[in-house]
Amino acid sequence: AVAAPAIAQSMPTLNWRLASSFPKSLDTIYGAAEVFANRVSAATGGKFQIRVFAGGEIVPAFSVMDAVKDATVEAGHTASYYFFGKDPTFAFDTAVPFGMNAREFNAWFMHGGGDKLLREFFGTYNIMNFPMGNTGAQMGGWFRKEIKSPADLKDLKVRVGGFAGKVLSKLGAVPQQIPGGDVYPSLEKGTIDAAEWIGPYDDEKLGFQKVAQYYYYPGWWEGGANLSLYINHDKWKALPDEYKAIVEAAAAEANVDMLAKYDAKNPDALKRLVANGAKLRPFPKSVMDACYKAALEVYAETSASNATFKNMYEAYSKFRDDQNLWHSVAEGNFDRYMQTRKR
């Protein structure tokens, strides 16, 4: 089949820099950018090289979005909800409280109009975006004491950022912004009472169960945290069509690959954590309901002052509600049966 005559063709040699917000120790998240870059290189015979830098190497972790906007780097890989302070609308590209799970986010982005809405938004920052990795539903984090009712959240110092922090504040909690490396000593000293991180595979590396043994679920503020590839829009437009096609396919591949990697690695990590003292606890329904009610208040307040947010929230929540309706039927029923049957 390779008998057809060879055709001479010219494609440019490109060397891009991609700034990740993540440390190499988060190998699953950081690794998604490398999966992507390796695929682009292989698909172009090494002519389109994308070098991945860990958070802080060439761009501070929380400056990645600006660096892409300003073309300091051609591309970035980050969680847009880090930029919640600039505009809360950024959060929809990662996760919002009681939002979509990983599969629903992909459906919204690829076939539910999410791509159009998000790209209009990122376009105002001169950025093009592609979903590129998802953690799945995260854990609710590590707590020094049990949470038995919404009252137990009052005055609780919780390491949690952005949108979730605003919701928890409504219930009297005191959100803390603490860099990853400082979380363990803060929990150990009791400077904070609780800390959310990601899920078993990443949490295990930090040994939280030694200083805060109650391991709560679910992380209702990230039922599926999407990380995106962000590309400076001028750099994107200048790419040949072939490279654009390769970038889009490689990002989609890295997207499904990252979730698959987390799913494959989390079960054993969870077993080890429990064996080493972690006490698994679901948030009581009263706590979930109080947080849900508080989230609706934050959505309403934010919508009242931000038309872009309001527009995105309405489309997002309508799609999410339809997904939950459908997934409560075949998918939810099947999953529930499989999860609860005797083993």
Place this chain on the structure above:
Amino acid sequence: AVAAPAIAQSMPTLNWRLASSFPKSLDTIYGAAEVFANRVSAATGGKFQIRVFAGGEIVPAFSVMDAVKDATVEAGHTASYYFFGKDPTFAFDTAVPFGMNAREFNAWFMHGGGDKLLREFFGTYNIMNFPMGNTGAQMGGWFRKEIKSPADLKDLKVRVGGFAGKVLSKLGAVPQQIPGGDVYPSLEKGTIDAAEWIGPYDDEKLGFQKVAQYYYYPGWWEGGANLSLYINHDKWKALPDEYKAIVEAAAAEANVDMLAKYDAKNPDALKRLVANGAKLRPFPKSVMDACYKAALEVYAETSASNATFKNMYEAYSKFRDDQNLWHSVAEGNFDRYMQTRKR
């Protein structure tokens, strides 16, 4: 960024034929092959063309695997469980009763060793395989009468194939193999009592609710039906590395895209079906439990006579059990809360 000097390069012009087992009317499944082919063309500047043929156009729907093996066509897109009769091991690449859901299958294939096991198996047929589309958990199908206990399955003539048919036989049902186009008249005349198809979006096109109004869930025999891209192994090996990389990325993209499309389209179709008379019913737990027990018997019997099947089943079911353990925690709890909260 496109200032680097152009490099002359030669890549072959290729024209491949891809035989799908599906009709164009199943636009979501059939469409996955077109999404893939279009992406490969775009990524290669049109030099690698893959023409997609619907089931029966150049290869009969149920001969696709042989056509790929024998290089009658370079590639195919089908559900390997159609070839259950050749060897039941084929079923693992699509779906098996009480098996993995879509997300779990991807995790197994990409990071759980499923790729190695499945490729060893398909290698014996001179075929290379890539996951390329998933339906998600399917519906249990359309029944003319309610199913209230396992006894109601006795003597029931059900249009259902392969593995599921063997399981249902153990409960006294009589599986029927009927081509898609004949299902509606067979149900109308009462020649059969029930028929499984796919899910709301596809089922709606055939109007089943007019002749069998009880719409059961879940389809426990396909908690996530994976369709794969199958490539003749000699043709695969002869591809330049760049084309191999592009094929793999494009197949992964089509994989996530197809599930996203089903998820986006199913909710509205479900609402219309119910508005038009479909009566949604979950299979009672007693029926699920009886089917589960019967499935275990079929697994044990098949394992006793087929070492390849036994080996694959043991790896598959161990991975599935670990996935269900982990997904019963953050993911299942989050999904359940979202699916049952008041709207």
